[in-house]
Amino acid sequence: MDRHIYFDHAAATPLLPEVVDAMLPYLHEHFGNPSSLHAWGDAPREALAVARAQVAGLVGAARPEEVIFTSCGTEANNMAIKGLAMAQQARGKHIVISAIEHFSVLYSVRTLEKRGFTATLVPVDKYGLVDPQAVADAIQPDTILVSIMHANGEVGTIQPLKEIVQLAKERRVPVHTDAVTTAGTIPVDVMDLGVDALTLAGDSFYGPKGAAALWVKRGTRIIPLLDGGIQEGGRRSGTENVPAIVGMGVAAEIAKAKMPERIAQATAVRDALLNRLPAAIPHTIVTGHPTQRVPDIASFCIEFIEGEGMLMLLSSKGIGVSSGSACTSRALKGSHVLEAMGVPAEIAQGSMLFGIGIDNTLVDVDAVIEALPPIVERLRQMSPLYDKYLKSQKGG
Amino acid sequence: MDRHIYFDHAAATPLLPEVVDAMLPYLHEHFGNPSSLHAWGDAPREALAVARAQVAGLVGAARPEEVIFTSCGTEANNMAIKGLAMAQQARGKHIVISAIEHFSVLYSVRTLEKRGFTATLVPVDKYGLVDPQAVADAIQPDTILVSIMHANGEVGTIQPLKEIVQLAKERRVPVHTDAVTTAGTIPVDVMDLGVDALTLAGDSFYGPKGAAALWVKRGTRIIPLLDGGIQEGGRRSGTENVPAIVGMGVAAEIAKAKMPERIAQATAVRDALLNRLPAAIPHTIVTGHPTQRVPDIASFCIEFIEGEGMLMLLSSKGIGVSSGSACTSRALKGSHVLEAMGVPAEIAQGSMLFGIGIDNTLVDVDAVIEALPPIVERLRQMSPLYDKYLKSQKGG
Amino acid sequence: MPVYSEKVMDNFMNPRNVGEIADADGIGEVGNPVCGDMMTFYIKVRDNRLEDVKFKTFGCGAAIAVSSMVSQMATGMTLDEALKLTNASVAEELGGLPTNKLHCSNLGADALHAAIQDYLKKKGGNGDGRKAE
Amino acid sequence: MPVYSEKVMDNFMNPRNVGEIADADGIGEVGNPVCGDMMTFYIKVRDNRLEDVKFKTFGCGAAIAVSSMVSQMATGMTLDEALKLTNASVAEELGGLPTNKLHCSNLGADALHAAIQDYLKKKGGNGDGRKAE
């Protein structure tokens, strides 16, 4: 590799040096158990309290105790969907989600369906937008939970969550949102949004793997996913992953402080990609909403070829991107998000996702614009689909 | 504090320097997502494979793929109990556990009871031993799971697990064991034990918090606890906590290599505590089995006083111990383990647990034997129970 | 972050008024060792005031600190004042208690009140005409 | 740990025999872009042997590598030998494939076999008496 340009921050973010530095004491001298009543418990317990306040601060939570630390966004989503639904099942067994939720929401709902719940998947338009009225219309008398993600991690479309929440509240249905893609990146305020529960993950904003959180509004009943001891107020048992939680806290604080400048920088890189890539490569479609999108995701479908080959050839040039959902690129299924947006399956196979990070620059975009067209051309030359397209053009 | 003597390794272990060193690259340059197909995924993916083999090696597993990484022992136990039971529910809904299981097993069973399962809690004798025949007798035609911990974390009693498994197998019931207390400390071999699933946690053998594992024998059906993506072969979704898993792997390898010497050293310290403490402090009872116990736990009940005061006063002298279960010392309940062993509740309040670590020496025991008696004496002088005892002696 | 406030720790490490009063005017015992906490309060009354308050306590650090604090707060109070002493004021005086330890402050106030009731009962029984309130 | 073996990577990065044969004796097309993979194989037959094999493939790295490997293995084989070429032998020749990519090797063998069948059918249709097996 001559260059190293990482453009896959939706899959993983490098840890900030401040984050690692903050974690290290908890991997060394402060290894104690936060539940321990002796002196070895003091520093870890204090550290959890600080991190809890930092994470609460990032999402505008009134009370740090409302933050429940989990091991990953997937766990937080499983806990939210299963825990909120199970707590309300006396009132009803119907759940409303969008068709483009992350698999951890989607399959949690599937599991509940096996336990007698029913679900409505609200569709999205071609930009990946959920219509708030469609959510309202999907709500039944026995609906006990609405879960709509704040923004989608594959195409970056930001949902009109506030409107959705308002319509759900009028119908007295609690709302959870998966904010893994937005929290730490754009302003997320649980009070302003009006949600009852919100998922966020530290490793999406330069914190470490191993720490995420579910914020649950005080007074909202939730059944634990992990039964056991008394950690996290009895709502999430298991010895707390102190170093990772500390890292998430510091990352949250920095994300909040640097948000405006990070947004400006990412937006410039994103817009350069969104403008220049389709110009450099014919038959390239931008996916997601033209304006209602997060600053750090640029997503495309490149026709006639499949994404994996592209990303591996790009990788051989030192450039890291992903195709389809970063988390599920080995699932061998076409993206359910693009499918829900009405992108034809063979076009969806050519999906390409740029997750823009704090170090990416316009020079990186230059490198992509230089490296990608010959790769696409080479794969198209190999592609029977492109062949057919060219012949049909000649014929036509 | 003049001295710092940590005797609470059942609550938390310090990380080995080799473990932290092995983790650091994955907090720095190798931050990538192991699912990523580009170059940034290569090192993390390799690291997971290596750690999986190391953990498999520690417990004698034939195939690394049988190891499912989780975020903590609690998660592994929840997954085992709920996942194995739910997978078998067409065959029956009865579960057999012991009365002294960790809360993560106990309350997972309670949750299943709310979903229509039933459970038998097999009692233990005064040493905390489960009678294999009692387990066999508890098995009904609709029993689909037996879960008996390998050794108890509060009193150190090692169960006759092999006999239990044999009797369960004769009755065609799969067996899970919570080996958090034993794996990495004494030899644990899944083949030799004959179990179908086994829980272990890296932070109990000088690995980091945030990584544990459930070993599940190939061919054993289990329903995931965390639904979502495709990590861990679809059985445990969520981005893998690579640094912690790497640390657990290295800790597992070292634990295996150093096991004999560690056992010898811990046994010497344990036996010194078991012999000298009751000699130095009248009305002190050793809890757990006289011989069938792990080398690194010495446990007592000190009569007429309550444990928290003892451990806080010891902490003020620079000595860290715990009372009752390390994980639950804030639960304000008397230990269910001591209760099941028939220890009277007021005596169980004086429980004291020494978790012996690789750095503890006989000099540390000297320090305890010096520091503890005056503390006990002082608390007894304050205790109305001791008062009554003394008066009853005078009267008698 | 220590579990307890400085004031709790001070009262736990150096509890005031530990002991018993041989010729106590009233004795109050509450709690149960089975539940983890038991307190015995001894009082000496003079001119309707608590002249001396002592205690013995079996229990956690918070229980001991609460006993110590209650004994200090009560000493010198009139019986009526002492009967109005609440768990909340004890916890406040201690600079707060962890939520899972708040019941200890209940126990402290209860034990003091029980000792006063004991005194009033005995006094009533002595036939001096004053009834327990 | 790269996802693919060195041999897979080599065949993906430098695929052999990409292209089409204008006057192919047989063409086989399998897969479906909707499912993510599609392969077209072209063969030239001489004296019952595969004289030339070319392909075009839409699909993941494994699909391209498999196509390349199948084309190399098949070239020079008799039709009977080529019809016996299995997905397992292709995967083996590539130094293994990730389990979730094994279906690609099926596709490669299938596409080759389809091209041979096409040839045999055409030939049969030409009336030379030989039937497709």
Ligand SMILES: Cc1ncc(COP(=O)(O)O)c(C=O)c1O
């Ligand atoms: C025997 C046993 N099992 C399970 C656990 C749970 O482990 P964790 O707190 O890491 O989730 C513990 C905790 O100490 C334990 O002692």
Ligand SMILES: Cc1ncc(COP(=O)(O)O)c(C=O)c1O
């Ligand atoms: C929107 C969204 N939600 C949830 C998750 C799950 O997070 P994790 O893999 O950390 O469990 C992801 C992962 O990328 C995501 O993009």
